[in-house]
Amino acid sequence: MGFRPQRFSLASSKSSMTGFLEYTPPSYRSSVSSRPTFTSIPSMYSIGLPSPPPSSSYNSGFISQQKLRSTAPPPPVFQYSPPEIYDCILRQLTIFHDRVTSMSCETCRLRDLCALALVDRRWDRAVRPQLYHRVHIVGNESPLQAKKFRLKSDVRLKLLRRTLRERRVLAQHVREIKVPRLQPDGEVVEEQTLSLVASLVMACPNLEKLVGFYPVFGHSFDRLTYALSTRARLKEHVWIIGENSEITERSRKQVPPGLMDLEQVDRFLHLHDAWDSLSTLFLFSHKQGVLERDVFVQTLRRLPSLQHLCISNFDVDDFDDVTLQTLPPLQSLRLQDLEGVTFWGLSEFSRTSSSQCIQQLSLIHLDIKYLSAISNLLLRLSSLQRFTLVQESSPEVGAGELVFQPVIASQRLQYVHWDILLPGSANENLAKSIRAGGFPSLRTLRAPSDHDGLLQMVCRPRAQIILPSDKYSKAYRALNESNPDSPTQTLFTARKQAQRRIEEARKAATFTIVIEEDGTVQEVIDIEGFMGTIGSKISYTLDSDVAGSDNALIDFPDLVEGSKEVASRDGCTGLWNASHHTGKKWWNHTERYRYRPVDLQRFF
Numbered sequence: 001m002g003f004r005p006q007r008f009s010l011a012s013s014k015s016s017m018t019g020f021l022e023y024t025p026p027s028y029r030s031s032v033s034s035r036p037t038f039t040s041i042p043s044m045y046s047i048g049l050p051s052p053p054p055s056s057s058y059n060s061g062f063i064s065q066q067k068l069r070s071t072a073p074p075p076p077v078f079q080y081s082p083p084e085i086y087d088c089i090l091r092q093l094t095i096f097h098d099r100v101t102s103m104s105c106e107t108c109r110l111r112d113l114c115a116l117a118l119v120d121r122r123w124d125r126a127v128r129p130q131l132y133h134r135v136h137i138v139g140n141e142s143p144l145q146a147k148k149f150r151l152k153s154d155v156r157l158k159l160l161r162r163t164l165r166e167r168r169v170l171a172q173h174v175r176e177i178k179v180p181r182l183q184p185d186g187e188v189v190e191e192q193t194l195s196l197v198a199s200l201v202m203a204c205p206n207l208e209k210l211v212g213f214y215p216v217f218g219h220s221f222d223r224l225t226y227a228l229s230t231r232a233r234l235k236e237h238v239w240i241i242g243e244n245s246e247i248t249e250r251s252r253k254q255v256p257p258g259l260m261d262l263e264q265v266d267r268f269l270h271l272h273d274a275w276d277s278l279s280t281l282f283l284f285s286h287k288q289g290v291l292e293r294d295v296f297v298q299t300l301r302r303l304p305s306l307q308h309l310c311i312s313n314f315d316v317d318d319f320d321d322v323t324l325q326t327l328p329p330l331q332s333l334r335l336q337d338l339e340g341v342t343f344w345g346l347s348e349f350s351r352t353s354s355s356q357c358i359q360q361l362s363l364i365h366l367d368i369k370y371l372s373a374i375s376n377l378l379l380r381l382s383s384l385q386r387f388t389l390v391q392e393s394s395p396e397v398g399a400g401e402l403v404f405q406p407v408i409a410s411q412r413l414q415y416v417h418w419d420i421l422l423p424g425s426a427n428e429n430l431a432k433s434i435r436a437g438g439f440p441s442l443r444t445l446r447a448p449s450d451h452d453g454l455l456q457m458v459c460r461p462r463a464q465i466i467l468p469s470d471k472y473s474k475a476y477r478a479l480n481e482s483n484p485d486s487p488t489q490t491l492f493t494a495r496k497q498a499q500r501r502i503e504e505a506r507k508a509a510t511f512t513i514v515i516e517e518d519g520t521v522q523e524v525i526d527i528e529g530f531m532g533t534i535g536s537k538i539s540y541t542l543d544s545d546v547a548g549s550d551n552a553l554i555d556f557p558d559l560v561e562g563s564k565e566v567a568s569r570d571g572c573t574g575l576w577n578a579s580h581h582t583g584k585k586w587w588n589h590t591e592r593y594r595y596r597p598v599d600l601q602r603f604f
Contacts, residue, residue, distance in 0.1 A: 079122070086126035090116075094130070098596065100547040105572035105594045106136045106178075108587075129173045135160065136178035136212075139571065139592030156180075157196055164203040174204040178212045178595070189215045191222075198223035201231065208235045208277075211597060214560050216242035216286055219264045229271040236280035236600055240560070241289030248288075256317040257292050265295055272302045280308040280600050284556055291318055297326045310603055312336040312364075312556065321345025329357040332604035334388075336364035343373035343395075350380040360604040362388035362417075364553070371395045371407060371429060378410040386604070388417040390553060394424020406438025415444045419552065421489060423451045434458045434538070446541050448494040448552045453501045453531065459540035461532030466499040469548075490550040495542045498531075505529040545602050554602050 090113070096102060097109040110131070117127040137156050146155050157179060164171040179197050194215060201207060201224065210228065217225060217239060228234060247259050260268075268291075272278075281303065283291065296319060300306065309330050311319060320340030325348060327333070335341055346368065349355055358381055368374060374395060378384065387410075397403055407429045416439075420426045427447070431454040434442065447455040470492050509526040516522060532540070545554035572594050574587040 083126065086123070087130075090126065090130045100596060103572065103576040103594075105592055106138050107589050107592055108572065108574055108577065111574075111589075128170070132170050132173040134176045134178075135174055136176075136595065136597075137180050138178065138595040139180060140590060142590040154193070154196055157200060161196070161200050161203055164200070171203050172206055174207060176209040176211060177201070177204065177207065178597075179210075181212060194222055194224045198227040201227040204231075206233050207231045208233055210237075212595070214238045214240055216240045216289075218242045218289075219244045219247065219260065219268065221267070225271060230274060232274045233277050234275055235277055236282075237275070237278060238282040238284070238559070238600075240284050240286050241291050242286045243288060244290070247290050251290075256290075257294065259290050260292055260295065265292075268295060269298055269302065272299055275303060277305050278303050279305050281306060282310045282600070282603075283312070283314070284310075285313040285315070285318070288315070290315075293318060293320070293323050296323050300326075300328055303328075306330065308332040308601065308604060310334040310336070311338065314338060314340075316340035321348065324349050325352060327354055329354045331357060332360040332601070333358055334362040334364065334604055335366060336362070338366060341366050343368050343370050346373045347376045350377045355381055357383060359383050360386040362604055364388070364390045365392075367391055367393060368395045369393070370398050371426065372398060372401065375408045378408050378413065381410075382412065384410060384413055386415040387413055388553070390417070390419045392421040394420045394422055394426040396425055397429070406433030406436040408433050409438030410441075412441050413439055414441050415446075416442060417446045417553065418455065419446075419448050419489075421449050427451065427454050431455055431458050439538075442538050444539050444541060446543075446552060448491060448542060449489050450494070450498070453498070456498055456501060456531055456540050457533065458536060459532050459538040460536045461530040461534065462502065462540060464499065465502065465540070465542060466495045470495060491542055491544055491552050492550055494552075498540075498542060502531045505531040546598075547596075554598075559598055559600075559603075 093112060094109065097104045097106070097112075113127050113131045117124045117131065137160070141153070141155050146152065149155055149159065151158060164174065177200065179200070197210075197213065201210065208231075215222075215224065219241075228237065244264075246261070247264075250259050250261075283296075285291070291314065300309075306328060307330060309327070309332070311334070313336065316339045318340070319338055321342055321344060324335075324341055324345050327349075346363075346366075361377065361381065361384060368389075368391060374389065378387065397407070418427070418430060427450065433439065434455075435458055445455060445459055450456055506528045508529045510529045511527050513525040513527065514521060514523075515525070542552070544550070544552055546558050549558070571591040573591045574589050577587040
């Protein structure tokens, strides 16, 4: 049976409303300007309806035909949107998943990005860089996924490595990697895990950060450290210097320097040769880890882009006042638990040219004895904007020194964290200096150990400083069990004391308003008292650097602790998205810890 072609035109489709159209071809003998004409013939459907006026020209008939053809659906909303619109939407999606109050996790964020990538090619081009720019693998493996790919452990890491090796274009987008912390704190990482992470790092040529995974470096070769040393675009690194058996044995026979042999020194120094873009460096000694003075100096000289430096927990033979004077120009500096740094070294450091660039300075547990050292730092560091001081003893004015207010002053300082655990004259001197106009640019003051409320009094009054969540705090539950006279000061205790001072100030009337009419007292209004100074530009805060923590200052355990990820309780299973119409198959996933990235800039 053959196929019989049939003639079809727009005219036939239009006959259901206006009638049939009769076609009259143009005469070949007529002029060139002659065109075909259409004549309307009434149909059975057009009875009682007025006939449309005949077309007077070819153009009007052509326009009417074009209107009939425009039956296609409208283009998508994002078809002609610029790339900035896509980036803004994806950025807001990331903020939604990363905020502290979010019930989501990294798995949920990746699932939403994958869903957007499947919309069309435009969304795929916009989502792909965001999908691989930050790769965070958190928590335990899915048993179903391990069974599907027939792998016993590290399923997601191995699949990611295979994808990045096969598709080099995707590997170019990777800037940050987070690998799961599945071993308890203090336990040595297996060599197999280090090799796997190293191979993943080698597959990412533009890697800038390796977060959440900081193994101890014991001055011996390992593949992960070597892999990171080859990443030329690395911007931040955390060194946790651990014990070495050879160095320990050598320390029993001789005194430093010279505990590190030449091979160990050369190996450590050459690891920094390719890090021309490194801007943030952390050096932390773990269990008497050794890094000698000359190694400190030569290491910092090999990092031309270094701007933020943190040095913590090193012995007096490794880092002292002399090493402090050799530091390069920095923007941020944190010195913590360093026995070799004294008030004299800090005073001398404030005279060096490299200290004039410092904008953020943190001195943690250095036991500064004299207030003059702090005064010299704040006075000479002309670019300083943030200052943090934490120690047990109170720095005092030296014997025989003349005291003129303000004792300490800074013209550009905007933020001060002042935490002197034991009572002394330091809080009083700071409060008097603020009243004397020594800090004209100061806007925020955090003082957890404000024993008498002197620092709270010079700040802007607050109606309430205690948080509703304080009654659920760990410190609140342990308050009745611990000794109230203990020197330990938590933020919960500090907020409770500050709130008590506010409520006591309200009991006393600041002034009274008497309303009289014709010599008769109609009303008497007592204005309640307040804790603070009206007109002050300084805000008194007792919030933590880490949300939900009872410690005001962020510390190394907040950075390297992995116990929450190992034994996650009440983790995310995607239940927050259970109202999705596709059901549990869409939103459900293996329970995983809600990991929130720790910004290293919060340490300064």
